[in-house]
Amino acid sequence: MSAVTLSYENGTLRVDGDASGIPLVEEDPRSGVARAPAYRYAALRDLLSQRAGGFEDRVLDLPDLDLTTDYDLRAYQRDALDAWRDAGKRGVLELPTGSGKTVVAIAAMVELGVPTLVVVPTVDLLDQWARELEAEFGVPVGRFGGGEQRAEAVTVSTYDSAYLKAEDVGDDFGFVVFDEVHHLGGEGYRDVARLLAAPFRLGLTATFERPDGAHEVVEELVGSVAYRASVDDLAGEHLAAYDIKRVEVELTDEERERYEEAQGTFVDYLRSSGLSLTSGSDYQKLVMRSGSDPRAREALLAKQRARDVMMNADRKVEELARILDRHRGDRVIVFTAHTDLVYRLSERFLLPAITSETGAKERREILSRFREGRYSRVVAANVLDEGVDVPDANVAVVLSGSGSEREFTQRLGRVLRPKEGNSESPTGRALLYELVSAETAEERVADRRR
DNA sequence: TTGACTCAACATCCTTTGCTACAA
DNA sequence: TTGTAGGTTTCCATGTTGAGTCA
Numbered sequence: 001m002s003a004v005t006l007s008y009e010n011g012t013l014r015v016d017g018d019a020s021g022i023p024l025v026e027e028d029p030r031s032g033v034a035r036a037p038a039y040r041y042a043a044l045r046d047l048l049s050q051r052a053g054g055f056e057d058r059v060l061d062l063p064d065l066d067l068t069t070d071y072d073l074r075a076y077q078r079d080a081l082d083a084w085r086d087a088g089k090r091g092v093l094e095l096p097t098g099s100g101k102t103v104v105a106i107a108a109m110v111e112l113g114v115p116t117l118v119v120v121p122t123v124d125l126l127d128q129w130a131r132e133l134e135a136e137f138g139v140p141v142g143r144f145g146g147g148e149q150r151a152e153a154v155t156v157s158t159y160d161s162a163y164l165k166a167e168d169v170g171d172d173f174g175f176v177v178f179d180e181v182h183h184l185g186g187e188g189y190r191d192v193a194r195l196l197a198a199p200f201r202l203g204l205t206a207t208f209e210r211p212d213g214a215h216e217v218v219e220e221l222v223g224s225v226a227y228r229a230s231v232d233d234l235a236g237e238h239l240a241a242y243d244i245k246r247v248e249v250e251l252t253d254e255e256r257e258r259y260e261e262a263q264g265t266f267v268d269y270l271r272s273s274g275l276s277l278t279s280g281s282d283y284q285k286l287v288m289r290s291g292s293d294p295r296a297r298e299a300l301l302a303k304q305r306a307r308d309v310m311m312n313a314d315r316k317v318e319e320l321a322r323i324l325d326r327h328r329g330d331r332v333i334v335f336t337a338h339t340d341l342v343y344r345l346s347e348r349f350l351l352p353a354i355t356s357e358t359g360a361k362e363r364r365e366i367l368s369r370f371r372e373g374r375y376s377r378v379v380a381a382n383v384l385d386e387g388v389d390v391p392d393a394n395v396a397v398v399l400s401g402s403g404s405e406r407e408f409t410q411r412l413g414r415v416l417r418p419k420e421g422n423s424e425s426p427t428g429r430a431l432l433y434e435l436v437s438a439e440t441a442e443e444r445v446a447d448r449r450r
Numbered sequence: 451t452t453g454a455c456t457c458a459a460c461a462t463c464c465t466t467t468g469c470t471a472c473a474a
Numbered sequence: 475t476t477g478t479a480g481g482t483t484t485c486c487a488t489g490t491t492g493a494g495t496c497a
Contacts, residue, residue, distance in 0.1 A: 276466085
């Protein structure tokens with residue numbers, strides 16, 4: 001058995017020498033070159049080191065980094081770091097929004113002392129991470145994304161840019177941190193993790209599981225969940241204690257009529273077509289059918305109308321008026337599912353509004369005024385759910401939302417940050433109102449997300 | 451450099467029963 | 475006998491984002 005040489009080539013590991021019988025390695029039938037996916041590097045290295053004949057490793061040639069940090073980890077952060085280390089320096093930490101996931105990643109970087117790539121979903125987060133890493137380590141931090149393509153030993157990238165660059169830089173980093181790692185389950189994004197050779201991997205998220213089951217892919221690429229702390233584990237001590245109040249509102253007669261008509265059309269179609277909806281994938285079937293079947297299309301459009309009615313019910317707006325009145329002295333974020341409603345509320349209550357149509361500059365301005373206390377309320381569609389540094393609030397009002405557990409957790413997280421400089425005793429409890437239209441499908445939707 | 455635009459990707463979208471094949 | 479898991483192939487609508495292009 002002759003010695004084997006491992007090297008990195010365009011997002012794969014090239015295996016030269018006698019590669020027969022090595023698990024994970026397959027021969028490319030056209031070129032005859034034996035290869036393994038780059039993300040298998042750690043596993044392959046372990047396998048080969050136990051094999052007679054030894055092997056030559058030319059995959060990574062990385063400088064040592066001397067990184068230090070002043071952070072003192074909290075007990076749960078230390079536990080999380082320990083758990084990740086015990087898992088072989090691979091795996092996911094599931095920690096709530098506001099619990100200091102970044103700090104744990106920084107501690108891991110210090111411990112490893114190797115070039116590191118941090119991958120994040122938005123340009124906003126890219127800026128935040130880069131600023132924080134620059135301040136902490138006092139080294140220049142590279143950026144892939146937001147119009148920049150500059151590599152450094154410590155680099156932050158968006159998922160999109162990482163996808164475009166992964167083949168080129170796949171052997172430049174020994175450690176990769178995936179922030180909001182649930183995104184990695186996306187069909188395209190998963191390639192980012194596949195093309196990198198980095199043996200050490202850390203995923204951070206508040207909600208690991210995906211309704212489509214793709215978290216299993218993430219487990220394969222990054223590792224399993226090594227440590228998990230829920231909002232309830234940390235509430236009261238490191239996060240604000242909270243209450244959730246569900247308020248049911250009745251549809252007006254006119255809304256009820258429109259709702260029943262539309263919902264009826266949808267349900268009738270299901271019954272007559274023999275379709276049963278037991279899961280999200282069944283719904284997908286219906287969507288596909290609607291491409292060719294006009295009745296299926298009409299059923300879906302009717303469902304859309306029913307959703308509009310229940311989510312934007314008039315009495316929710318009236319209820320919001322009462323809530324805003326009750327919380328005059330509080331900092332309130334109002335969440336909706338539709339942009340139309342955002343603008344309606346903005347006009348009626350004179351609330352600063354943020355949707356995907358709001359430009360970056362205006363958005364920054366609103367959030368900074370909210371931070372400074374010049375605004376005490378904002379209304380937003382889904383924009384503030386994730387990936388934005390949203391200032392502290394203590395009351396959230398969910399006027400409408402999806403059945404997504406992730407969306408709900410993120411929205412709740414927006415009010416749970418302990419008050420600044422006083423993390424020992426957050427001033428009062430945080431409060432989340434959930435407005436639900438009575439006797440509509442929204443009751444089920446609201447149950448699902450909890 | 452900025453802003454407006456397009457494009458592609460991602461995420462959610464869900465009813466209350468009942469058929470079939472296969473494993474325990 | 476009794477549970478229980480179970481596959482299709484592109485895609486009705488809305489919201490959001492990043493990258494790329496062009497003026």
